[in-house]
Amino acid sequence: MGFLGDVWNWFGDGSHWSGNDGVIHRLSEHVQLSIVSVAAAALIALPIGYLIGHVRKGGVLAVNVSNVGRAIPSFALLILMVQIFGIGEPSGAFSFVGSFPTFIVLVALAIPPMLTNTYVGVAGVDPEVREAARGMGMSGRQLLTGVEAPMATPLVMAGIRTAAIAVVATATLAAYTGWGGLGRFIIDGLSTQDYVQVFAGAVLVALLAIAFEVALSVVQRLTVSRGLRIGVRPERKVEEAFTEVSQAPHATDFP
Amino acid sequence: MIKARVRFPGRTLGAMLIGLTLVVATAGLSSASPAGGGGSKGSLTIGSKNLPGAQVLGQLYGQALAKDGYKISYKENLGTTEVVFAALESGDIDLYPDYLNTTVQFLGGTGGPDVNQVKSELDTLLQSQGVVATTPAPAVDVNGFYVTKKTAKKYNLKNVSDLTAQAGKLRFGAPPECEQRPLCLGDTSQQLYGLQFKEVKKLDTGGPVTVKALEDGDIQVAILFTGSSVIPKDAVLLKDDKGLQGADNPVVLVKQDKNTPELDAAIDKVSAKITTKQYRKMTLAVQNDKEDPADVAKAFLKSNKVT
Numbered sequence: 001m002g003f004l005g006d007v008w009n010w011f012g013d014g015s016h017w018s019g020n021d022g023v024i025h026r027l028s029e030h031v032q033l034s035i036v037s038v039a040a041a042a043l044i045a046l047p048i049g050y051l052i053g054h055v056r057k058g059g060v061l062a063v064n065v066s067n068v069g070r071a072i073p074s075f076a077l078l079i080l081m082v083q084i085f086g087i088g089e090p091s092g093a094f095s096f097v098g099s100f101p102t103f104i105v106l107v108a109l110a111i112p113p114m115l116t117n118t119y120v121g122v123a124g125v126d127p128e129v130r131e132a133a134r135g136m137g138m139s140g141r142q143l144l145t146g147v148e149a150p151m152a153t154p155l156v157m158a159g160i161r162t163a164a165i166a167v168v169a170t171a172t173l174a175a176y177t178g179w180g181g182l183g184r185f186i187i188d189g190l191s192t193q194d195y196v197q198v199f200a201g202a203v204l205v206a207l208l209a210i211a212f213e214v215a216l217s218v219v220q221r222l223t224v225s226r227g228l229r230i231g232v233r234p235e236r237k238v239e240e241a242f243t244e245v246s247q248a249p250h251a252t253d254f255p
Numbered sequence: 256m257i258k259a260r261v262r263f264p265g266r267t268l269g270a271m272l273i274g275l276t277l278v279v280a281t282a283g284l285s286s287a288s289p290a291g292g293g294g295s296k297g298s299l300t301i302g303s304k305n306l307p308g309a310q311v312l313g314q315l316y317g318q319a320l321a322k323d324g325y326k327i328s329y330k331e332n333l334g335t336t337e338v339v340f341a342a343l344e345s346g347d348i349d350l351y352p353d354y355l356n357t358t359v360q361f362l363g364g365t366g367g368p369d370v371n372q373v374k375s376e377l378d379t380l381l382q383s384q385g386v387v388a389t390t391p392a393p394a395v396d397v398n399g400f401y402v403t404k405k406t407a408k409k410y411n412l413k414n415v416s417d418l419t420a421q422a423g424k425l426r427f428g429a430p431p432e433c434e435q436r437p438l439c440l441g442d443t444s445q446q447l448y449g450l451q452f453k454e455v456k457k458l459d460t461g462g463p464v465t466v467k468a469l470e471d472g473d474i475q476v477a478i479l480f481t482g483s484s485v486i487p488k489d490a491v492l493l494k495d496d497k498g499l500q501g502a503d504n505p506v507v508l509v510k511q512d513k514n515t516p517e518l519d520a521a522i523d524k525v526s527a528k529i530t531t532k533q534y535r536k537m538t539l540a541v542q543n544d545k546e547d548p549a550d551v552a553k554a555f556l557k558s559n560k561v562t
Contacts, residue, residue, distance in 0.1 A: 082464050086471035087456070177464060178428065178456040178473075188457060191432040 006196045007203070016200075021184070023204065029180040030208060033098040033106070034168050040103070041110030041163060046156065049115045053122025053152065054144045066115045069108035074170050078105045078177070087177045099179035102171065109170055110163035117159025121152030150225050157220040164216060168209045172201075182208065298326035299513065302339050302348035305332050307542035308396060308483060308534060312352035312505055314552035315537075319525045319561055320518075331548075336361045343386060343508060350509040350522075355391050356501030358508065368498030377506070385511045389519055391504035392526040394534035396482025398438055398500060400493045406475045407491045414496035418476065419448055427452035428474035430460040438499055439478060447497045452476070481531055483538045505529060528559045 010016060017023045045066070052059045081101035088100035097103045125148045133147045172183030185201025188194075221229075299320060303313030313331055321327045330348055333339045336357060342348045355373050356366040362380040366373050370391055377388050400415050407413070410421045418425070429439060433455070437443035440450060456474055458465040461484035469477040470487050479486060486492075507522050537555055540546045555561075 079463060082467055087458070087464060087468045087473050089473075175431075175457070176459065178458045178468065184457070188431045191430060191460070192435050 003196070003199070007199050010196050010200045026180055026182050026184055027204065027208065029098065029174075030168070030171055030182045030205075032096065033102065033171050033174060033179075033181055034164070034208075034212070036096055036098065037103055037106035037167050037171070038110050038160070038164050041107045041167075042114060042160060044107070045111045045114035045159075046118055049118025049156070050122055050144060050149060050152075053119045054140070054148060056123050059119050059123060063112075063116050063119060066112045070112045072108070074105050074109055074173060075176075077108060078102060078173050081105060082177055087179075089179060098181075099174040099177050101177055102174040102179065105173065106167045106171060110167050113162040113166070114156070114159040117155045117162075118152065121155030121159075122148045124155075125151050151228060153224045154220070154228055157216065157223065161213060161216045161220070164212045165209050168212050169205060172205055296324040296326075296517070298328070299349045300328050300330060300347070302330045302333050302342055302351035304336065304339050304351070304353065305334050307548070308505075308538040309352060310548040311537045311541055311551050311555075312529075314548045315525055315529070315555060316350070316352060316507060316522060318549070318552055318556055320521055322556075323521045325518075340508070343510060344384065346510065348510075349513045350507055352505050352507050354396075354503040355388075355506045356503040358388075358506065360501075366501045368495070368500060368502055370502040370504055373502045374506070381508075386508050387511050387514050389507040389509065389522045390526055391502070391506040392529035392534075394482055394505055394529045394531045395500070395503050396480055396531070396534065396538070397495075397503055398478050399481040399484075400495075401469065401477045401479050401486065401490045402475060402493060403469065403472075403487075403489050404491055405489075407493075412491075412493055414494045415448055415499070416496050418450055418493065422450045422452045422476075425452055425475040426454045426456060426473065427476045427478075428456040428458045428465050428468045429478035430465075431457040433457070433478060438501070444499055447499050482534045483542060484535075485539060485543070486535070505534070525556075525561055528555075528561060533559075 015022075019025065048062060052062050078101055081104050085101050085104070089095075090097050090100055122144075129147060129151070130143065133143050138146065171181055172186055174181045175183030175187040182201050182204050185204065186198050189197035189199075189201060301313055301317045301320075303310050310331055313329065317327045317329055330342070333342060333348075333351075336353055339348070339351050339353070340358075340361065343351055355370065355377060359366040359373055359377050359380060362377075362384075364376050364380050366376070374388070374391055381388055400418065402410075402412055406425075410417070410424075412418060412421070427440075427450075433439035433441075435441055440455065444450065456468065458468060458474075461478065461480040463485070465474075465477050465479060466485055466487055468474045469479075469490065477490075479490070481492065505526065507526070509518065509522075533555065537551050540551045541548050
């Protein structure tokens with residue numbers, strides 16, 4: 001059966017699914033750490049992104065500062081965080097964070113795509129649309145929440161999806177600090193030359209990343225205004241409407 | 256016309272690169288001995304394994320012997336015991352430093368925790384190989400069970416066997432493969448000490464994560480390597496009183512036809528100075544601080560007044 005057959009059999013072995021070291025438990029840890037990290041990063045990145053996009057000031061600075069998070073290799077940052085915070089596994093109210101040093105690394109990784117996309121999405125709203133909204137007497141807040149934010153949503157969601165995929169893949173690092181997650185299969189497998197387990201772990205991470213992508217695209221479909229959806233070309237609708245109007249019998253068109 | 260001009264510098268650059276590669280390659284293959292005794296006692300080729308500690312050892316013996324009047328050339332970083340021992344047998348190198356227990360097990364022996372016993376086993380195994388082993392150095396680089404001074408005091412720990420009764424209250428941090436390794440928490444270890452810790456944290460391989468976790472008290476017992484991990488100031492090594500770890504002391508293997516009592520004495524003089532602490536210091540300088548093994552060895556020989 002070869003290597004892939006061994007991997008298949010690995011998944012078929014019930015003992016690999018249950019218990020503390022089992023797929024179910026490791027998967028839930030991985031999902032927990034990923035969601036918590038993306039959510040925390042969104043709480044930081046989105047408000048800043050909306051704000052600087054709305055005022056159109058400080059965007060270059062904020063985007064570049066946040067991009068530092070992308071430039072530092074996650075693994076190096078993790079080692080640094082372990083030196084500062086220890087292997088930190090908060091107990092009590094903050095236990096949902098899981099592995100604190102990994103959480104920091106993942107938040108730093110997730111902020112840049114969300115911040116950049118939100119800023120670009122809001123700042124890129126057509127000036128004519130904005131002027132029209134102002135002309136209708138909208139306040140700054142109304143403009144942001146009623147016009148700019150909805151129009152930026154497709155880009156904001158794309159940023160969240162990019163961040164989530166990166167976070168799911170990188171959360172494997174948590175295993176290096178002694179915590180769980182799907183990285184356990186990869187790191188433990190590597191240290192015992194059990195490459196079947198390594199590959200099985202990698203497959204699980206990839207599948208989870210795809211699951212996140214699918215789930216978030218459903219969220220995107222639900223949150224993006226119908227008129228802004230990709231695939232529905234507004235110009236075409238206008239054209240159709242125009243054609244319909246021009247072909248309709250005109251009130252003054254008496255022979 | 257323009258095309259030719261554009262391509263010309265590329266060719267020159269290519270030629271220069273090839274030339275440079277050749278120069279570097281030749282330089283890397285065999286580096287001549289540093290100025291020393293001038294080779295009045297004959298010439299020796301020294302090999303070394305591909306480990307930071309082993310490379311320092313190669314330089315240590317090489318430089319000491321050069322000062323002693325031998326003409327030394329090096330073939331460094333050759334590979335694992337399999338590779339370097341074969342080079343010694345075939346006469347490509349005349350001597351190289353290996354580790355006692357590792358060599359015995361490589362030659363099909365059993366090894367063990369007692370230096371003298373393992374050394375005599377090695378001597379027996381080497382008889383048919385045309386190779387002799389010198390007196391082992393005192394240093395060992397093995398799995399060490401470390402606790403902080405505070406933990407040692409609190410639970411009255413001196414030996415690893417003292418851990419057996421207390422393990423249920425303690426968190427243990429080790430490399431991820433520890434529970435599968437006989438000399439860590441695997442079968443041999445369980446037969447000797449039967450350590451059942453409250454929790455086993457899978458951390459890094461004797462690296463910064465394990466050290467930090469021990470210092471912070473996230474774990475109370477850590478596996479660090481006696482000869483190649485950064486050992487925190489506050490840490491105590493528990494004595495391996497039941498002899499779990501092998502006697503993996505550095506030992507120089509010499510081709511029999513090159514061996515003389517004089518050479519033996521010169522090597523022993525260096526070996527005697529290599530304690531675990533000194534060995535660790537030198538290994539870390541190469542492994543973590545990326546220093547040149549030759550410089551590290553030179554500084555050691557100078558400060559220990561070997562040369």
